[in-house]
Amino acid sequence: MNGFIPTLGHLLLLSILLSFLSYIVFSLLRDHDRIIKTDISRWYILALLLLPGSLLFSLYHKVISHLVFNSNINFETYRVLNLDLFSLAGFMVIILLFTVPLLYILLLFRCRNCPSASGVCLAALASLIPFPVLFGRELLPVLAISLLYFSIVVILWFLSARGASRLNRSVIVSLVLAIYSLLIIAWYSEKKNEENIKIQLLTYSTENDPTAEHLLLDLWPVISADSTLKRMMDRPYFGNDDFNNILSYLHDRYFNGYWGNYNLNIVLCTRNDSISVGIQNQLYEDCYSFFGEKIEENGHQLTGTDFHFIDSKQGRASYLGRLFYDFGNSRHNGLFIDLFSDVKVFQPGYSELLLDKKYHGYSKLKDYSFAKYINGDLVLRTGDFPFNTTDLMYVDDVMDYGFFTADSYNLSLYRNGNVTVVIGRPVVSFQDMLISFAYIFVFIFLFSNLIGFFVVRPSLSRPAGFNFRQKMQMSFIVILLISFTLIGFVIASLTIEQYREKHYENIKEKLSSIIMELDHMISAEKELSRDWKDDTNNTLEEVLVRLSNIFNTDINLYDSYGFLISSSRPEIYYRDLVSRRMDNIAFINMFILKKTEYFQEENIGNLEYVSGYAPFYNIDNELLTYVNLPYFRMQSILAREISNMVVAVINFTLLLIVLATGLAVIISGRLTAPLAMLSSRLASVELGKKSEHLSYNGNDEVGDLVRQYNRMVDELEQSAQKLANSEREYAWREMAKQIAHEIKNPLTPMKLNIQQLFKSWTDGAPGFEKKLEKFTKNQIEYIDNLSSIASAFSSFARIPSANPVELDLLEQIRVTLELFKNSDGINFRIGSPHSDRFLINADKEQVNSIFSNLIKNAIQSIPPGQEGLIKVNLERKGDKILVTVSDNGSGIPESLKTKMFTPNFTTKSSGTGLGLSIVKRNVENAGGTIWFESEAEGGTCFFIEFPGIPT
Numbered sequence: 011m012n013g014f015i016p017t018l019g020h021l022l023l024l025s026i027l028l029s030f031l032s033y034i035v036f037s038l039l040r041d042h043d044r045i046i047k048t049d050i051s052r053w054y055i056l057a058l059l060l061l062p063g064s065l066l067f068s069l070y071h072k073v074i075s076h077l078v079f080n081s082n083i084n085f086e087t088y089r090v091l092n093l094d095l096f097s098l099a100g101f102m103v104i105i106l107l108f109t110v111p112l113l114y115i116l117l118l119f120r121c122r123n124c125p126s127a128s129g130v131c132l133a134a135l136a137s138l139i140p141f142p143v144l145f146g147r148e149l150l151p152v153l154a155i156s157l158l159y160f161s162i163v164v165i166l167w168f169l170s171a172r173g174a175s176r177l178n179r180s181v182i183v184s185l186v187l188a189i190y191s192l193l194i195i196a197w198y199s200e201k202k203n204e205e206n207i208k209i210q211l212l213t214y215s216t217e218n219d220p221t222a223e224h225l226l227l228d229l230w231p232v233i234s235a236d237s238t239l240k241r242m243m244d245r246p247y248f249g250n251d252d253f254n255n256i257l258s259y260l261h262d263r264y265f266n267g268y269w270g271n272y273n274l275n276i277v278l279c280t281r282n283d284s285i286s287v288g289i290q291n292q293l294y295e296d297c298y299s300f301f302g303e304k305i306e307e308n309g310h311q312l313t314g315t316d317f318h319f320i321d322s323k324q325g326r327a328s329y330l331g332r333l334f335y336d337f338g339n340s341r342h343n344g345l346f347i348d349l350f351s352d353v354k355v356f357q358p359g360y361s362e363l364l365l366d367k368k369y370h371g372y373s374k375l376k377d378y379s380f381a382k383y384i385n386g387d388l389v390l391r392t393g394d395f396p397f398n399t400t401d402l403m404y405v406d407d408v409m410d411y412g413f414f415t416a417d418s419y420n421l422s423l424y425r426n427g428n429v430t431v432v433i434g435r436p437v438v439s440f441q442d443m444l445i446s447f448a449y450i451f452v453f454i455f456l457f458s459n460l461i462g463f464f465v466v467r468p469s470l471s472r473p474a475g476f477n478f479r480q481k482m483q484m485s486f487i488v489i490l491l492i493s494f495t496l497i498g499f500v501i502a503s504l505t506i507e508q509y510r511e512k513h514y515e516n517i518k519e520k521l522s523s524i525i526m527e528l529d530h531m532i533s534a535e536k537e538l539s540r541d542w543k544d545d546t547n548n549t550l551e552e553v554l555v556r557l558s559n560i561f562n563t564d565i566n567l568y569d570s571y572g573f574l575i576s577s578s579r580p581e582i583y584y585r586d587l588v589s590r591r592m593d594n595i596a597f598i599n600m601f602i603l604k605k606t607e608y609f610q611e612e613n614i615g616n617l618e619y620v621s622g623y624a625p626f627y628n629i630d631n632e633l634l635t636y637v638n639l640p641y642f643r644m645q646s647i648l649a650r651e652i653s654n655m656v657v658a659v660i661n662f663t664l665l666l667i668v669l670a671t672g673l674a675v676i677i678s679g680r681l682t683a684p685l686a687m688l689s690s691r692l693a694s695v696e697l698g699k700k701s702e703h704l705s706y707n708g709n710d711e712v713g714d715l716v717r718q719y720n721r722m723v724d725e726l727e728q729s730a731q732k733l734a735n736s737e738r739e740y741a742w743r744e745m746a747k748q749i750a751h752e753i754k755n756p757l758t759p760m761k762l763n764i765q766q767l768f769k770s771w772t773d774g775a776p777g778f779e780k781k782l783e784k785f786t787k788n789q790i791e792y793i794d795n796l797s798s799i800a801s802a803f804s805s806f807a808r809i810p811s812a813n814p815v816e817l818d819l820l821e822q823i824r825v826t827l828e829l830f831k832n833s834d835g836i837n838f839r840i841g842s843p844h845s846d847r848f849l850i851n852a853d854k855e856q857v858n859s860i861f862s863n864l865i866k867n868a869i870q871s872i873p874p875g876q877e878g879l880i881k882v883n884l885e886r887k888g889d890k891i892l893v894t895v896s897d898n899g900s901g902i903p904e905s906l907k908t909k910m911f912t913p914n915f916t917t918k919s920s921g922t923g924l925g926l927s928i929v930k931r932n933v934e935n936a937g938g939t940i941w942f943e944s945e946a947e948g949g950t951c952f953f954i955e956f957p958g959i960p961t
Contacts, residue, residue, distance in 0.1 A: 018081065021073075022099050025106035033465065036113040040120050053129035053136075059118055060137035064159055066111035068144050071155045071194070074104055078198040085195040087449035088442040090657055101450070104191055105457055112183070115163055119170040126960075127168075134163040150197050158190040180459055188451035192443065195450075200438075204422065207378075207433050208411065211424035214382065215431045218319060219327040219351065221268060223312055226329060230315035233264055234333060243335045243343050248278040250541055250549070254580075260347070262586070269349070272327075277301075277346040301346050305330060317347075326390060327351040379419065379434035386430070395419050395434040404432055445661040448668045482682060486674035491667055498663035502656050509655070513641075514609060517622045520561050521607065521639050525626055527557055528637065533629050538567070540576050554578035566638040572597040575635060587614050592636060596623045600636055612640070684712045688719055763788060814936070816959065817857060819848040819891060823882055826861040833869055835876070841883040848884050848891045849959035852936035863929045864895045864952055871899030871950060891958040896951035902944040910942065 015021045078085055083096045138156050145152045165186065169179050233239065242256050257276055265274050279285060279297035305311075309318035309330065320328040331347035379393025383401040391397050395417065398404070404423050406412050412423040419434040531553060532538060542550045554565045558578035567575040572592035574583065582588050592600075599608040600623055607624045622639045684706055703723060706716040767785050770778055820842055827838050842848070865880060872878035876898075883894045902910065911930045933940045937957045944950035 018077075018083070018096060018099055018103075021077070021103055022106075025103045029106040029109040032110045032113045036117055039117060053133045056118070056130065056133035057136040060115070060133055060163065061140070063111050063114050063118070063163075064137045064140045066114060067155060067159045068140050070107050070111055071145070071151065073107060074191075074194060075151065075198050077103065078195055079202050086199055086438075086442075086446065087453075088438075088445040088657075088661065090449065090660055101191075101453055102457065105187070105454055105461075108187055112162065112166075115166050116170075119167055130167045131164060134160045137163075148197075150193060154190050154193040154197075158186060161186045176462070180455060180462070184451055184455040184458060188447055188454050191450050191454070192447045195446070196438065196443065203435070204413065207422045207435075208424070211411075211422060211431050211433060212426075214380070214433075215424050215426035215429050217321065217327050219271075222272070222327060222329065222349070222351075223319070225268060226312055226317045226331070227315060229264060230312075230317060230331075233331075234316075236263075239333075239345075240335055243278070243333075243345055244337055245343070246341065247280070253278060254540075256345070257580075258583075265349070272329075272349045272351050275348040275350070277344075277348070279344055279346075281342040281344070297346075298344060301330065301332065305332075322350075377435070381432045381434075383430040383432075385428045393434065395421075397432065397434075401430040401432070405430055445665065448661075448664050452664065452668065482678040486678055487671050490670045490674060494663050494667045494670065498659050502659045505655050505659070513620060517563075517609065517620060517639055517641055518607070520563050521622045521624050521637065524557055524561060524563075524565060524639070525624060525637055527560075528553075528626060532634065533627075535628055535634060536630075536632075538569070538575055538635050542576075550576040551578070551580065564640050566640060568592045568636040568638060570601070570633050570636075572601070572636070582614070588640075592623075592638065593621070596621070596638075599623070600625060684708075684716065688712075688715060692719070760789060813853050814851045815854060817850055817852055817854060819850050819857070819893065819956065820884055822854070822857050823861055823884075823893070826858055826865065827882070829862070830865055830869065833878075836869055836872070836878040836880060839879070839881045841881065842885070848886075850891060850936065850956045851959065852956065853932070856932035856935060860929050860932050860954070861895070863926065867926070868895065868897035868899060868950070871897055871901070873900055886958060887955070889958055889960070891956045893954045893956070894951055895954070896949060898949045901946045901948045901950055902942075903946050907942075907944065911940075 015024065077083070077100060081096075081100075083100045084092050084094070085097060085100060087093065087097075138160065141152050141156050141159070145155065162183070165182055169182065239256070239259065242252070242259065245252055253276070256278065257274070260276065261274065265272070277285065277297065281296075281298055283297045285297045285300055304320065305318045308321045310321065311318050312329075315331075316333070317329055317331040320330050322328045327349075328351070329349040331349070333345040333347070335343045335345070337343065379395035379397070380391070381388060381395075381397040382390040386400050386402065388397060388399045388401075404412070404421070405425055410425050412421075412425075414421055414423075415437060418437050418439075420437055421432055421434045423430065423432045425431075531544070531547075532542070535542070538550070540550060547553050550567070554567070554576055555578045558565050565578045567577070568591075569575050574590040574592075577583060583590055591597075593610070593612060596608055596610060599605045607622065609620060609622045611618055612621045613619070620641045622641070624637050625633055626635045626637050628634045684704075688704060703720045704716045706713050763785055767781060769775075770781055775781070820840070823840065827840070830836070831838065861882075868880045869878065879898045881894075881896045883896075885892055911926050930940055933954055933956075938955050940952065940954045942950060942952045
């Protein structure tokens with residue numbers, strides 16, 4: 011990684027720490043007053059507050075891109091079997107670090123008065139400025155981080171405004187993060203592969219092998235002074251046993267490990283021995299002279315040694331070493347060591363047996379296609395890509411490096427003089443990207459919810475917060491997950507079994523074919539030994555190697571006692587990887603049970619393979635040898651085929667699960683939509699308001715519920731009508747009683763005054779004119795009182811015809827207070843934020859009536875001689891406007907609080923008791939609510955809450 015974060019473990023621990031601290035800070039601040047009361051209604055304010063979030067996302071992007079590009083971790087999830095614990099840790103880092111900027115944005119949307127949708131989008135776009143500035147050279151990463159940031163901001167705002175469930179938030183955020191991760195991983199993995207391939211191209215463009223030459227320089231002093239080797243070379247002439255012993259010794263002592271990249275051959279001869287070379291067995295009279303000429307023509311000596319680099323012009327490294335031993339008496343022996351690199355040694359199964367994992371050589375190319383051209387002609391080729399026989403279609407006279415696409419392969423080329431090296435790798439297909447997205451999304455979703463489970467710690471006895479739809483969705487998902495997993499497991503198991511059966515059939519066919527070929531060569535022999543040869547074959551090993559190349563399998567021959575006679579792959583036995591005796595169980599089945607063929611699974615270290623055995627009889631029907639096919643050469647191919655199939659099944663199963671889960675969510679949503687509609691309609695049912703019928707054509711349980719709901723609505727409407735009529739009759743009866751009482755009170759004194767006036771008239775009492783004048787004045791007062799009573803009841807009984815318009819509530823209150831500004835001994839105060847307007851939809855006359863009644867009642871509640879203070883305050887509470895009207899009057903006794911809004915109830919000695927009833931009705935007509943708080947002798951405060959209009 012780097013000096014600050016040297017390993018993935020350090021980065022993982024840092025990610026856990028940062029995400030944990032971020033959550034603690036978020037938990038402490040999310041309900042803090044300064045956060046909640048912060049006004050971000052202007053888009054540019056939100057944009058400024060989002061800038062730190064964009065910087066956090068930039069840092070997050072930098073860390074993730076560095077992790078993908080500068081590490082050997084595999085993040086390409088479509089190669090699922092290549093994933094390991096490091097891949098898992100890497101994805102955990104991606105998720106944990108993402109929580110830091112995510113929680114910051116969530117904290118922002120805890121503030122009040124967020125802008126509208128267009129304002130949030132504008133603010134999010136404005137806060138994208140750091141991305142092109144910091145990452146402007148890379149278009150796709152800029153688009154990816156911009157898409158992630160913009161989507162997260164807008165989606166979190168939308169989900170916060172809608173009050174979405176935790177599950178929905180988790181799905182959507184996981185979806186966005188998965189898309190970003192997919193783009194970043196694809197981009198930087200491709201960049202990383204290109205850089206790695208450039209290094210490999212440069213390495214393979216030369217035939218020299220720096221690692222091999224370094225090892226040979228260190229090896230020379232030791233091998234040249236090896237006394238054991240000198241004793242083994244002390245022979246007057248050399249037989250096959252000498253050759254095998256010396257070759258085995260060199261393998262075991264010196265040429266292992268990295269030398270698995272090379273074929274090792276040796277030549278043993280004396281000074282005057284002749285040597286036959288080539289297919290035509292061209293004879294050279296002097297063995298020493300032959301190798302001397304070869305070195306002189308094409309050799310380059312490694313300084314201080316008698317090892318020479320041989321420029322073979324075949325695209326492969328070749329080294330020749332000479333060791334001479336003088337034993338006196340004119341006996342001079344020579345050992346010639348030929349090392350020749352050959353990609354064929356990396357055929358499947360072979361590298362696992364002979365090559366240490368720390369050494370790579372051409373084995374790095376096992377997943378790629380590789381071609382090497384010298385002077386334009388193809389000299390070396392591996393892999394599946396059909397390279398041309400010449401490099402004319404690939405080379406460019408201008409550029410040394412080239413990258414292009416052909417036949418669904420990404421080809422990388424490097425030209426070094428007359429050498430051209432081409433490496434091809436399959437193009438990442440859309441299907442691979444889709445599979446990668448599915449893996450990433452599922453992992454992010456599961457891991458984030460696992461974290462959420464431990465953080466929130468819900469009760470396991472009941473799924474808190476899950477509604478019926480979500481429970482149905484979860485049930486569908488669990489059933490589908492289990493079903494498809496079982497189906498995938500069964501399909502994979504059956505397919506693996508079919509592959510194994512096919513594998514066994516293939517071995518049987520090869521074993522039969524090889525026995526038929528051997529029948530033409532050795533069936534006439536009475537006995538078979540390692541020294542066998544005929545007119546066309548110098549050694550038995552030569553026969554087995556040729557058959558091995560034809561049938562693409564390795565071959566061993568054992569004698570009747572189970573000892574090895576010869577092998578097409580003697581290196582395995584030289585290195586004691588396998589015993590030279592036949593497997594005991596196989597020998598029992600062949601020698602004792604006399605089976606015609608036997609197959610079993612064997613292993614060399616961790617490499618498991620299938621091995622087949624069959625007896626071979628000569629023309630006299632006598633046992634000549636046991637033929638063994640150790641199929642480890644093709645075992646890796648089988649493993650790769652099975653793994654590819656398993657990966658395909660896993661990928662297909664995962665895609666089915668994701669698609670089926672999506673369909674389950676959609677279908678469950680469609681199934682429960684009528685229930686959701688029914689629930690919302692039930693919640694909206696109010697007594698006195700007309701509720702509409704639901705329309706549903708299905709003849710199922712939901713249809714029964716809808717029909718019952720419609721019947722309930724009809725019955726409720728009838729009951730409401732009856733109740734309204736009953737209440738209306740009761741109200742009018744009570745009204746009539748009150749009117750009768752209010753009218754009866756002045757009628758009695760009026761009757762007495764008339765009777766007294768009539769008596770004065772009949773008696774001729776003096777001063778009758780003054781009495782008449784006084785009588786007239788009293789009667790007028792009584793009549794005025796009756797008139798005011800009639801007007802008040804008429805106003806209460808009249809159905810209001812409200813005409814709602816957009817009003818500035820603060821302005822209306824100021825107009826109302828102007829009417830009372832001359833009240834003696836009363837002070838008025840208005841409190842509101844200076845920058846805010848308080849707009850509502852209401853009837854203007856009714857609003858004036860509301861505050862006129864409240865202020866008049868407040869004035870009347872202040873005892874005579876006391877300095878009165880009436881305060882009116884306005885403030886916003888979310889989308890509501892709260893108005894408080896408070897006084898320092900005598901207050902309301904506890905016993906009377908429940909009757910304050912009852913019609914005809916009054917606390918004054920005179921009045922109708924209808925004022926607060928009218929106020930309550932007018933407030934409700936405007937969609938608001940009213941309540942009060944009061945203490946005896948402590949004043950009263952009325953609270954009125956109106957729905958506000960956003961400014």
